[in-house]
Amino acid sequence: MSTSESLVLHKNVRERFLSLETVECLVTYVWIDQTGENLKNKTRTLDKEPVGISDIPEWETTSVENDSIQEVYLVPARMFRDPFLRDPNKMVLCEVFNRNRQPAVSNQRSKCSVVMKHVMGFEPWFGMEQEFTLFHPDGRPFGWVTDGSEPEPVSCCVGFNKVFGRDVSICHYKACLYAGIKMFGTNSEDLPSQWEFQVGPCEGIEMGDHLWMSRYILHRVCEDFGLVASLDVVPVKSIHVTSGCHVNFSTKEMRSEGGLRYIEDAIEKLSKRHHQHLQVYDPRQGRDNMSRLISHPTTSSFTQFSSAVAERNVSVRIPGLVSRRGCGYLEDRRPASNCDPYSVTAALIETCLLDSLEQEEETRVTTEL
Numbered sequence: 001m002s003t004s005e006s007l008v009l010h011k012n013v014r015e016r017f018l019s020l021e022t023v024e025c026l027v028t029y030v031w032i033d034q035t036g037e038n039l040k041n042k043t044r045t046l047d048k049e050p051v052g053i054s055d056i057p058e059w060e061t062t063s064v065e066n067d068s069i070q071e072v073y074l075v076p077a078r079m080f081r082d083p084f085l086r087d088p089n090k091m092v093l094c095e096v097f098n099r100n101r102q103p104a105v106s107n108q109r110s111k112c113s114v115v116m117k118h119v120m121g122f123e124p125w126f127g128m129e130q131e132f133t134l135f136h137p138d139g140r141p142f143g144w145v146t147d148g149s150e151p152e153p154v155s156c157c158v159g160f161n162k163v164f165g166r167d168v169s170i171c172h173y174k175a176c177l178y179a180g181i182k183m184f185g186t187n188s189e190d191l192p193s194q195w196e197f198q199v200g201p202c203e204g205i206e207m208g209d210h211l212w213m214s215r216y217i218l219h220r221v222c223e224d225f226g227l228v229a230s231l232d233v234v235p236v237k238s239i240h241v242t243s244g245c246h247v248n249f250s251t252k253e254m255r256s257e258g259g260l261r262y263i264e265d266a267i268e269k270l271s272k273r274h275h276q277h278l279q280v281y282d283p284r285q286g287r288d289n290m291s292r293l294i295s296h297p298t299t300s301s302f303t304q305f306s307s308a309v310a311e312r313n314v315s316v317r318i319p320g321l322v323s324r325r326g327c328g329y330l331e332d333r334r335p336a337s338n339c340d341p342y343s344v345t346a347a348l349i350e351t352c353l354l355d356s357l358e359q360e361e362e363t364r365v366t367t368e369l
Contacts, residue, residue, distance in 0.1 A: 025049045026089040027056055029074050030216050031096050034063050036106040036283045037338055039216045049088040053079050056092050072104055073097045078209040083175035093213050112342035116204035119353045123252040126207035126345050127200025131243035131337050133235035134165040134193040135228045142193040142227055155189050164193045172221045181210045190241045208342040231338040233292040242292040243337035249348050250329035259327030266352040267307050267316050273351050274305035280343040282336035289336050
């Protein structure tokens with residue numbers, strides 16, 4: 001029996017059991033592992049459907065850190081509907097804490113949450129554009145021919161011979177909407193088996209929560225299709241087509257009439273911290289982005305900051321429509337496809353907003369004195 005036949009048989013049998021009615025509620029706990037890149041999960045039974053996050057108890061698990069196995073705690077942070085087990089079952093994204101009740105190394109959410117609370121008055125909105133590539137389990141790009149030829153990069157294609165994996169993309173899209181994730185859109189990317197989906201707009205900490213859970217759903221959907229979703233920044237080494245996770249950012253001032261000056265002010269601040277941002281824009285402290293940001297037609301330079309209107313080979317872009325309207329948002333094109341959205345959004349807030357708040361506070365104190 002082939003792998004594909006085995007998958008079809010398995011999934012058809014599964015449907016019979018999923019249709020069974022139960023009084024209890026199954027809750028799947030999802031968390032980021034010690035690498036800061038991968039996701040884990042496990043499922044438990046609750047006597048009844050939880051109304052809110054406070055109805056879901058903490059749970060213990062183990063984590064390997066510094067070559068030792070340690071007990072850690074899963075603390076529920078945000079609840080979603082479960083598109084795989086369906087209502088009333090739930091998925092819950094968790095923060096990970098060590099036995100001393102300190103955030104685990106991979107837990108960037110705790111820091112991000114503190115940062116976002118400081119700037120609630122700015123109403124920061126984010127949208128993130130997640131690129132990924134589909135592979136067969138043996139490492140071959142999904143759908144590619146086996147004669148050694150390589151496809152010509154082109155995005156947003158349609159056609160059986162030009163784009164592969166649309167069923168995965170659309171099923172993932174629908175599953176995310178069912179879960180309650182703020183999905184904005186999707187499209188094929190430069191490689192025939194490369195795709196992008198956009199999450200947002202989300203406010204504050206919500207951005208990281210929704211993107212991480214959308215990644216989890218992507219991997220689960222791919223399980224059912226017998227494929228692997230890769231977030232590698234250069235998915236096919238022989239072709240320099242890269243995967244990023246561009247982030248769109250705005251505040252209520254940027255979105256209001258005359259907001260372009262606030263956008264330009266934020267870009268000026270970002271230009272002064274280019275290196276610091278690249279350190280947190282991929283999980284390997286910039287090493288992945290060094291192979292991605294090489295002044296390609298669609299990528300900027302790793303070493304030099306740049307910005308422009310309606311250009312795509314820059315660090316930060318002002319969309320043409322935003323420039324014409326005089327308000328809107330900026331797009332930071334530097335985050336890698338495997339970035340931690342909590343680290344990315346926190347860095348944007350710290351550079352663009354927290355410095356301003358600190359300066360205002362220093363001015364207020366000086367005036368009072």
